[in-house]
Amino acid sequence: xxxxSSTAQVRAFGTVALFVLGLVVGxxxxxxxxxxxxxxxxxxxxxxxxPAAAHDVVQxxxxxxxxxxxxxxxxxxxxxxxxxxxxxxxxxxxxFVGAVESEGRLLSAYLVTGKTSExxxxxxxxxxxxxxxxVVGVN
Amino acid sequence: MGTRALTGSAGVxxxxxxxxxxxxxxxxxxVQDSGVLGGNGESPVARAYMLGLLQRDPSSxxxxxxxxxxxxxxxxxxxxSSRSSSATQPLSLTYLGGGSAGPLTxxxxxxxxxxxxGTDQFFPLALTIAGGKVVRSE
Numbered sequence: 001x002x003x004x005s006s007t008a009q010v011r012a013f014g015t016v017a018l019f020v021l022g023l024v025v026g027x028x029x030x031x032x033x034x035x036x037x038x039x040x041x042x043x044x045x046x047x048x049x050x051p052a053a054a055h056d057v058v059q060x061x062x063x064x065x066x067x068x069x070x071x072x073x074x075x076x077x078x079x080x081x082x083x084x085x086x087x088x089x090x091x092x093x094x095x096f097v098g099a100v101e102s103e104g105r106l107l108s109a110y111l112v113t114g115k116t117s118e119x120x121x122x123x124x125x126x127x128x129x130x131x132x133x134x135v136v137g138v139n
Numbered sequence: 140m141g142t143r144a145l146t147g148s149a150g151v152x153x154x155x156x157x158x159x160x161x162x163x164x165x166x167x168x169x170v171q172d173s174g175v176l177g178g179n180g181e182s183p184v185a186r187a188y189m190l191g192l193l194q195r196d197p198s199s200x201x202x203x204x205x206x207x208x209x210x211x212x213x214x215x216x217x218x219x220s221s222r223s224s225s226a227t228q229p230l231s232l233t234y235l236g237g238g239s240a241g242p243l244t245x246x247x248x249x250x251x252x253x254x255x256x257g258t259d260q261f262f263p264l265a266l267t268i269a270g271g272k273v274v275r276s277e
Binding site (some may be wrong): 014015018019020021022023024025027028029030031040041042043044045047084095097098099100102103105107109111113121122123124125126127129139 | 148151153155156157158159160162188189190193198229230232233234235236237238239240241246247248249251259261263265267277
């Protein structure tokens with residue numbers, strides 16, 4: 001009886017050990033196969049802080065404040081913003097992800113999560129172009 | 140009996156290997172997206188797409204885009220060869236950031252290029268990735 005119990009314990013331990021060995025082999029295999037992003041031959045620009053003008057625009061979007069937004073952006077920019085947010089019609093969240101500057105031109109990037117007209121969750125990215133402390137474009 | 144035990148052991152190792160592979164993949168994606176452990180959250184698919192775009196090499200990114208028709212692919216190659224003769228020079232490629240919601244991942248880049256006329260242009264590009272392919276670029 002003790003002999004049988006001991007054999008069963010050894011078998012169970014062996015099975016678990018083999019499974020753990022498999023997990024390790026699988027993880028190592030993934031590390032070999034997954035090489036990550038390739039090196040970029042082009043230099044990356046240093047990140048800057050979020051421009052205040054862009055922050056105000058995104059705050060208005062997050063607050064669903066159309067009145068404020070209408071005062072901050074020109075008609076053409078509002079059309080571009082509408083295109084950039086498609087297919088989201090109900091904004092649930094906004095997030096600043098980064099900004100860079102090149103020769104006085106600032107690009108400030110955001111993620112927007114929300115619902116489509118069918119009620120599905122969606123995520124889009126858009127960028128505000130800022131110059132002289134003003135939003136001058138939407139991409 | 141011996142053969143059965145051997146097959147069973149190999150099966151356990153195989154199942155463990157598969158689970159280990161997928162777990163490592165899932166953990167890797169989560170870590171990459173969150174940007175912890177020094178990673179910036181940049182997707183390899185997005186990086187490959189941007190490099191193919193800047194190097195004007197549509198064939199290198201054909202596998203990470205939705206399938207296109209023969210005429211569309213031919214027109215793209217035509218456009219790439221005319222663009223390469225106009226010699227636009229990439230100056231910088233900056234990953235601004237990104238995030239995920241469900242099966243969708245968004246990666247945003249800032250690109251600097253110098254046109255053949257010597258003018259510097261600085262513009263953003265937001266990529267949406269689903270199922271390992273770039274499904275939207277704007």
